[in-house]
Amino acid sequence: MDRREFLTISTAGMAGTLAGIGPARAAEGTAAPPMNASWRTFEVVTDVELWPQDTPAKVWLPLPLYRDSDYQRTLDIRWTGNASATGIYRDPKFGAPAYFAQWSERAAAPKLQVTTVIATRNRSVDLAKPAPTQYATREELELYLQPTAHIPTDGIVRATASRILPMAGASTIERARAIYEWIVENTFRDPKVIGCGTGDIRFMLESGNLGGKCADLNALFVGLARSAGIPARDVYGVRVADSATWKSLGKSGDITKAQHCRAEFHHPTFGWVPVDPADVRKVILEEDKERTLPLGDPRVETARETLFGAWEMNWVGFNTANDTRLTPETVKALGHFMYPYAETTKGALDYYDAQNFRYQMTAREIIA
Numbered sequence: 001m002d003r004r005e006f007l008t009i010s011t012a013g014m015a016g017t018l019a020g021i022g023p024a025r026a027a028e029g030t031a032a033p034p035m036n037a038s039w040r041t042f043e044v045v046t047d048v049e050l051w052p053q054d055t056p057a058k059v060w061l062p063l064p065l066y067r068d069s070d071y072q073r074t075l076d077i078r079w080t081g082n083a084s085a086t087g088i089y090r091d092p093k094f095g096a097p098a099y100f101a102q103w104s105e106r107a108a109a110p111k112l113q114v115t116t117v118i119a120t121r122n123r124s125v126d127l128a129k130p131a132p133t134q135y136a137t138r139e140e141l142e143l144y145l146q147p148t149a150h151i152p153t154d155g156i157v158r159a160t161a162s163r164i165l166p167m168a169g170a171s172t173i174e175r176a177r178a179i180y181e182w183i184v185e186n187t188f189r190d191p192k193v194i195g196c197g198t199g200d201i202r203f204m205l206e207s208g209n210l211g212g213k214c215a216d217l218n219a220l221f222v223g224l225a226r227s228a229g230i231p232a233r234d235v236y237g238v239r240v241a242d243s244a245t246w247k248s249l250g251k252s253g254d255i256t257k258a259q260h261c262r263a264e265f266h267h268p269t270f271g272w273v274p275v276d277p278a279d280v281r282k283v284i285l286e287e288d289k290e291r292t293l294p295l296g297d298p299r300v301e302t303a304r305e306t307l308f309g310a311w312e313m314n315w316v317g318f319n320t321a322n323d324t325r326l327t328p329e330t331v332k333a334l335g336h337f338m339y340p341y342a343e344t345t346k347g348a349l350d351y352y353d354a355q356n357f358r359y360q361m362t363a364r365e366i367i368a
Helices: 138-143 155-164 172-186 201-207 214-227 277-286 298-306
Strands: 040-049 057-062 072-081 085-090 097-103 111-120 232-239 259-267 271-275 315-319 341-344 359-366
Touching: 040 057, 057 111, 072 085, 072 097, 111 315, 155 172, 155 201, 155 214, 172 214, 172 259, 172 271, 172 277, 201 214, 214 232, 214 259, 214 277, 259 277, 259 315, 277 298
Parallel strands: none
Antiparallel strands: 040 111, 040 359, 057 097, 057 341, 072 111, 085 097, 232 259, 232 315, 259 271
């Protein structure tokens, strides 16, 4: 059965937009991504195929952020396949949008293709120029202060934040910056970690092993910020194009393994402020294939300065959901939702194993 649907998303009620667009200060010898760049349009195609013997089966695919913003807009969603039931749902806690498909009978191999078209432009908050913005609701801020299974805010997390934070009376920006800088200087990207990591920050701190990938290091920023009373959240998504500045911070074409988690914290004047300390550590480890870069390398300095308050939007955001069950309800809570997820007669499939799961994601830029 073939189905097609166009999704139009309103910007009304948007809970956190740019306070302003302005260039980040670049380190000498390296140019930061242009923050006044125009909109770009990307097509992302996800193909899924399951073994016939595994039906009945259910699949959830992450969709782009359900609210349009000054840096990302959803233009089109369409799909084809032979599912017996389909729909677009949002989880009840975080509002994470998902395309859901179900195969009830054991017939031909279950197949599904979902295509999304998204417009993005580079995002920056000028922290030197307060400007009017749309603020998050009280309920939203309270949600992103709460602990989750992978992101606790008590015990060693709170104790660590207390050691990091500057003296009493420091501003929200100063406190968030102190946490960001601590992560840049004290963690490391661990290439042995599968996928994007689990984000189990209590284990990281208790074990003293501060290595991981984006869902670990940026979750650590989120947990430390929340424990300090700063609303913060992970934003899960996928890279869709090469970076204008860093070879290590982009991916185009086959993006099956290009998932990436970023982070935000909320400021009462600026709204949601983008950060990405995990990508600073990625530049350190992967930008130069011959060696690990020192913190003083111009490429690292540019990333460190730029990624506190800005995102290069060669990336598409999906959702802020962690430790939640999707809708229709999944058999288990997902630590994060940025990979295709499936449940079959075998139970929950391993979304890190795209070959066993048999899915592929591709991205291309649409040039007008």
